[in-house]
Amino acid sequence: MSSGYKESFSIVAGDFASAGEVSARIKIILRMIGIDPAIIRRVSIAAYEAELNMIIHSFGGEMTLKIDSGSIHIDCVDTGPGIEDIEMAMKEGFSTASPDIQMMGFGAGMGLPNIKKNSDEMEIRSDPGGTHLHLKFNIV
Amino acid sequence: MTIAEAAAILNCKTVCGADKMDRPVSSACGADLMSDVLTFVKENCLLLTGMVNAHVVRTAEMLDVPCIVLVRGKVPTQDMIELAEQTGVTLLTCEYTLYEACGRLYQNGLPPCK
Numbered sequence: 030m031s032s033g034y035k036e037s038f039s040i041v042a043g044d045f046a047s048a049g050e051v052s053a054r055i056k057i058i059l060r061m062i063g064i065d066p067a068i069i070r071r072v073s074i075a076a077y078e079a080e081l082n083m084i085i086h087s088f089g090g091e092m093t094l095k096i097d098s099g100s101i102h103i104d105c106v107d108t109g110p111g112i113e114d115i116e117m118a119m120k121e122g123f124s125t126a127s128p129d130i131q132m133m134g135f136g137a138g139m140g141l142p143n144i145k146k147n148s149d150e151m152e153i154r155s156d157p158g159g160t161h162l163h164l165k166f167n168i169v
Numbered sequence: 170m171t172i173a174e175a176a177a178i179l180n181c182k183t184v185c186g187a188d189k190m191d192r193p194v195s196s197a198c199g200a201d202l203m204s205d206v207l208t209f210v211k212e213n214c215l216l217l218t219g220m221v222n223a224h225v226v227r228t229a230e231m232l233d234v235p236c237i238v239l240v241r242g243k244v245p246t247q248d249m250i251e252l253a254e255q256t257g258v259t260l261l262t263c264e265y266t267l268y269e270a271c272g273r274l275y276q277n278g279l280p281p282c283k
Contacts, residue, residue, distance in 0.1 A: 049227035053256070056231070066212075066233070073231040074207060134220045134228075137204030146208075 186259030
């Protein structure tokens, strides 16, 4: 298995049309490296939810994929405006997404809980200057 | 059940992925809310939906869902077709409502996603 892989991807605020392109790219990279398909699926779901969150709710930022010998890391760092109440955002069904997004079938307030469910470790720090979401997936 | 068998039960028209109809599906779900689909759908599940946009295909791609059936004769958008072709997701349409399409597949032994 390869080790020490790192790549960052730009996420543009409000660019809902391209939502999922970064997650799809991450999925291809993990397949090429030969990661277990069940782990790839969990990473893909969490990355897609995180990418949607950044596009819908943030001012934009970067998603970084890091792979070492024992784990996969996804870091989502944006430039604001921050999550006002993380405890509420972690509750299933709590959403601040616009009706437009909900009309597309998203923004039902399931994102962060689903990210937590699919990752082995999740850390989130947020203030008005930005949010940093760190996800870890164990490979072995 | 294969995608081809499910397509025959629902009298589907094939939009794209005709060469991948022999893939197995082990369950099915009917939903328009992709937020929900992302939380409970398992791999090799057939997705029935009335939601028509490219994000439905992107959601299927992330979940390893091999086939989407658009119900009530919905017509897929061009970007939806292009993404399905690019990602290898078989895209079908049928005339049944979501309720009846799900019912017909269930009646023929395709279980729900659990």
